[in-house]
Each structure stands twice: as structure tokens, then as C-alpha cells.
Amino acid sequence: MAKEKQTPEQQQYQKIAKKYEKKRPVLKNCIIAFFVGGAICVIGQCLQVFYYTFFDFTEKSASNPTVATLIFIATLITGLGFYDRIAQVAGAGTAVPVTGFANSVASAAIEHRTEGYVLGVGGNMFKLAGSVIVFGTVAAFVISLIKTLLINAGVI
Amino acid sequence: MLKKTIAIILIALLAACTAYEDEQGKAFMLQSSAGKEQAESDRVKEELLKMDEVVSVRGIQYEEDMIMALHIKQKNRFHLKKVRKKAFDSVKALYPNATIHISTDKKIYKELAKAEEAIKTDHVAKSEVKKQLERIEEHLKE
Helix, strand or coil: CCHHHCCHHHHHHHHHHHHHCCCCCHHHHHHHHHHHHHHHHHHHHHHHHHHHHHCCCCCCCCHHHHHHHHHHHHHHHHHHCCHHHHHHHHCHHHHCCHHHHHHHHHHHHHHCHHHCHHHHHHHHCCCCHHHHHHHHHHHHHHHHHHHHHHHHHCCC | CHHHHHHHHHHHHHHHHHHHHHHCCCCCCCCCCCCCCCHHHHHHHHHHHCCCCEEEEEEEEECCEEEEEEEECHHHHHHHHHHHHHHHHHHHHHCCCCEEEEECCHHHHHHHHHHHHHHHHHCCCHHHHHHHHHHHHHHHHC
């Protein structure tokens, strides 16, 4: 409901409710998210170093199996039910990296498994991740358009 | 107590990273130790080390073919393409007829370190150096 349409009683209620509302520890949440997200990235970096040290990958091509491994681990942990517990503590720290995307796809697929594979899993798998895909694609298109224009103009 | 421990661990980690980078600060000169037709590559390494962005250089040569891998300072890793071009131009100015490959890939750096080690310690055959060079060139194409 829009704030300007609130009646005086509603406004007073909001005021009282705000007084008893538990304040969100924003700074603490940010710090935890930073460290948990960073820890996931460190694991990713370790995997990349492992791949290019022990296998026939270069630093550049090692990022493909690294991402695949991270997606596999995140999906497995989601299936076993641990990811949600980590996400409860870490918040955005687990949502932002590639593992968050894997989690959103896997958890939606697991949730709708009872509705059947085609209409249940297939239809609902991208319910959460769909918005990321749409806005990611649109953002990539806009950014590449700007980059092309800047390159053609000779700015970069 | 926990906060203090975390702070100490972080400081120790940062200090260790800096010390490691300093240890690698100089290029591995082959001509003086191995004496196997690597004088030009040593000259190139000296030239590349003059760049501010470069921490250390590894590289070998086979006749006119030269491969150099750069260890770049962390803050300069956002501009790897520019750094590679700058390094390539400086080497090309030095040896215009040489085929030069400049890489910032850590895998190539490791492979070249191994190749340098092999040249230095075992005095490997010329054909072996060529084979190693070709293998690293294959990696560069990926």
C-alpha cells in the first residue's frame, strides 16, 4: 500500500510497529556475506589452480571445469539440504556467485518434483532463475551495444 | 578473542603473500648458469623486468622463437591485454626478426619455469627445447 494513502490510524500503527520492530544488522550481514561469498570464490580459485596445475588446461580454459565443479557441488549441497542453512547465515554471500544460481535452479526443480517431470520440474525449474537469465541477457546486450558504439567512436 | 585471532591470521596471510612476491622478484637468467644459447632470452627478460607492472619473468628461446611469461602485479591484472602489448612492443623493438610470444597465463609461467629448470640442470638437447617450446605454443593457442 502506498504511504500517502494511509489513514491516520494506519500511520499511527506503523509508528508503533516500527518501535517494536527488530532492527536489521545491515553492517553485520554485509560483513558475513562478504566473507562467505569470498570463501566461495577462494574455493573456486583453488579449483582453478588445481585444474591448471594437474591437468592440461591453461589458466583461461581452466575456468570452464571450475564453474562446472562449483555448479555440481552447489547442486549436490542443495539436494542434501545444507545450502539453505548456509544461505540463512550468509545471505547475499551465497546468492551472488554462480553457486547461488545453481541453488535457485536445483531447489525449484526439487520443490516441484511431485508435479511431474515435464510440467513440474521443466515448467518451474527457472521460476527463480528466469529473472536472472532475462535481466542478465538484457544487461549483456545493452553493455555490448555501448561497448561497440564506444569502440566505433574510437573512445576505447 | 575470536576477532583478534581472525585479524592476526589475515595480517599473516597478507604478509606471506608479499614476501612470496618479493622472493620471485628477479628473472631466471639462463645464459650464465646453463650457457646454452639463451643470451637473447636473458636480454629480453632484463628488458621486461624494467616494466613497472612486471614482478618476474620466465622464458626460453629456440633460435628465433621466443616465449616469455610474465608474472604481473595484482593491481595490474585488470589491464593484462595492455601489459602484453606493451611487453611485446618493447621486445619487438629489441629483436625485430624474432618470433615473440608474450603470455600472462599462470600455466604457461609454470611450464616455462619447468623448461628453464630442465635447461639449467640437465643441459637438455636442442631438439628437446624445441619440443617443449612447441608444446607451450600449443597451450598459447587455447
